[in-house]
Amino acid sequence: MISGLRKRVLAVVVLASVVGAGCAPAADEGIELSIATFGEFGYSSLLKEYEAAHPGIRIQNRVADFETHHKGIATQLAAGRGAADIVAIEEQYMPQFRQSADKFVDLNGFGAANLRDRWPQWKWEQGLANSGGTVMGLGTDMGGLAMCFRKDYFAQAGLPTERAAVAALWPTWEDYAKTGDLFSGKVPSAKFADSAGGVYTAILNQSPENFFSAKDDSFIADRNPALRRAFTIAGQIGAKGQTARVTPFTQPWNVAIKQGSFATIACPAWMLTQIQEAGGPENAGKWDVAAVPGGGGNNGGSFLTVPTQSKHQRAAYDLAKWLTEPAQEVRLFTESNILPSEPAAYGAPEVLGKTDPYFSGAPIGRIYAASADSLKPNYRGLKDAKVRPTFGTALGRVESGKQALDAAWDQAVTEARAAAS
Helix, strand or coil, X not given: CCCHHHHHHHHHHHHHHHHHHCCCCCHHHCEEEEEEEECCCCCHHHHHHHHHHCCCEEEEEEEECHHHHXXXXXXXXXXXXXXXXXXXXXXXXXXHHHCCHHHECCHHHHCHHHHHHHCCHHHHHHCEECCCCEECEEXXXXXXXXXXXXXXXXXXXXXXXXXXXXXXXXXXXXHHHHHHHHHCCCCCCCEEECCHHHHHHHHHCCCCCCCECCCCCCECCCCCHHHHHHXXXXXXXXXXXXXXXXXXXXXHHHHHHHHCCEEEEEEECCHHHHHHHHHCHHHCCCEEEECCCCCCCECCCEEEECECXXXXXXXXXXXXXXXXXXXXXXXXXXXXXXXXXCHHHHCCHHHHCCCEHHHCCECHHHHHHHHHHCCCCCCCCCCHHHHHHHHHHHHHHHXXXXXXXXXHHHHHHHHHHHHHC
């Protein structure tokens, strides 16, 4: 039995530990935190390190696939239970969940506003809600774009193989399509691109607006020339039979990479690890990385949020803050090819100096940092996640020969308008 004096001394020690350490709870508290992500964020070693530095904290890492994760968040918020202490939200879903900002902790209460200079203005603003009055999430990575290509296939097709010369083939996406014409038929075992949808997404991600107006969130898919251009270029490549017709991140896509079924793919930094894992050691050195047509672009990027359901909101914020600090962001790129969204991180010597032997020694740090510097964010509408799939599905019909390009476009616009209403 603990004496009264011992109780008082213990209480003082615990209080002093919490107040003095700020974000470091006393070991006696035994806080259990959970963090939910989609796919692999590369957090495994970082979370172990954080636990070691904070003996009173244990962290459960929940990982689900992209769709399951985001649908689960909606269900958990509606039910008022089940959400992790920290929840990652991908950028295209932020507008949707921003409408439920009251179900997330305003991180301003923990001093998050003082961190705003870490990120470019566009990235910081993506994490805000309530007309900028609420800090809903802290930015993690971004998906700066490059173009991965099979240099052995380019050699067989009589095309340049040195990455600067390859990039010179396609200053624009129209030039990329022309390169596909030059490649087509020269390598019987491979198509030029993985999918029309992948090409379309890369082009569209270079446009400031996609399906909705940045001014008033009105539906503009039927009259946005940038959207029609992306759909047309990608659709024409697909209609010519120049794609492997594999949906990214599916098992057929993994098999296609392993078997070398296509020669190019627009690849954000985080995709390099997936290509390497799918391709296996037998494809090491066959891939290379060049600049993407049209300059920079973005495909992906997330935010760490804290639902109000969390019983340990301060501890959750402290962990999210630590995970998004430049030092950790640098490590995530050097260890897992996850591109930081903070200039101090992607401009760090460790990032700029990184090369990748699997991709023929490509200076991926410099390539993706250059892409990040030229990145122009695009606006995501409130119903972006509902509208976006209709155009990808339409391109699939074009690829398979089930529908002509113009008819597929008209159907996609009609379905998208219905989804947006």
